[in-house]
Amino acid sequence: MPDEIDRDQEFNEQRLDEMIEQSRFKPGVTPSLFQCCVCGKPIPEKRRQTLPGVTTCTQCKEKLERRRR
Numbered sequence: 633m634p635d636e637i638d639r640d641q642e643f644n645e646q647r648l649d650e651m652i653e654q655s656r657f658k659p660g661v662t663p664s665l666f667q668c669c670v671c672g673k674p675i676p677e678k679r680r681q682t683l684p685g686v687t688t689c690t691q692c693k694e695k696l697e698r699r700r701r
């Protein structure tokens with residue numbers, strides 16, 4: 633059934649994209665910082681655990697994301 637195979641390939645590609653996306657935030661690749669790399673303020677423990685690999689505080693993250701758009 634060729635349809636089945638096509639669907640599987642599509643599924644695998646989506647999974648791969650997800651894995652690449654997730655690997656950016658994997659602990660160990662970029663360890664969470666204790667302090668914001670932009671302003672130097674301490675990053676709350678809760679935020680560090682919620683976002684593995686986080687390097688900025690909430691305020692700086694928002695600023696950076698706004699700048700990107």
Ligand SMILES: [Zn+2]
Nearest residue numbers: 668671689692
């Ligand atoms: Zn900051």
